[in-house]
Each structure stands twice: as C-alpha cells, then as structure tokens.
Amino acid sequence: MSETDGWTKVAELDEIPEEGVLGIETDDETPIALVRTEGEIYALRDVCSHAEVRLSEGEVEDGTIECWLHGSCFDLKSGAPINPPATRPVPTYDVKIDGDDVLVSLDEKNS
Known part of the structure; x- marks a missing residue:
C-alpha cells in the first residue's frame, strides 16, 4: 500500500x-x-x-452493514449503530477513487 498526501491506496476498484x-x-x-x-x-x-468481530464477514443491505455475530447494523456513511446490541458507532474513513485505485484517508471521521 502506498501513501500520498494523507491518502493510502488500499485496493483496486475491481x-x-x-x-x-x-x-x-x-x-x-x-x-x-x-x-x-x-x-x-x-x-x-x-x-x-x-x-x-469482522464486519466484512457480514451482509450489506439498504445502506448498512450487518454484523454476522449478533445482528447489529451500522450505517455505511456515519458508522452509527442502527439497532442493538451495538450502542457505539464504528469509525468511518473518507474514500477517494483515482482511476482504478481506491484511496482512503486513515483519519477517523468518528470514534
């Protein structure tokens, strides 16, 4: 992964x-x-x-990601929990697309 001006390349779009x-x-x-x-x-x-546990193992639906273990859903934009048992948001990051590169600013927007 490479970093440029606060942005880190984390993946290819595909x-x-x-x-x-x-x-x-x-x-x-x-x-x-x-x-x-x-x-x-x-x-x-x-x-x-x-x-x-890893949220990436959960399901994406209607602008949320669901934790596979207990079913809490988090808003993709804000990281806010939509339902219990989670009560705290998960940090989110700014994303930028540069050609086929996916770049992320690792400064957390919330915590």
Missing part, C-alpha cells in the same frame, strides 16, 4: 464486489471494510463496536 464488501488491513494493521453498494464505496473500521 477487488471490491458489487453490492459486497472487502476486508483489508493497511500497512499499520488498521482493519478496514471496503463496501460497494449502489455505485458508492464506503470505508469503515472492520471491527464491530459490540463484539469485536
């Missing part, structure tokens, strides 16, 4: 499935879930704020 998710780790071992849905790419910390 690696992220349509209406799906790709779990990656950055060079500094930050786990990120890259979600593609309705033509947009979102990036969230790939750890459920309730049970600390």
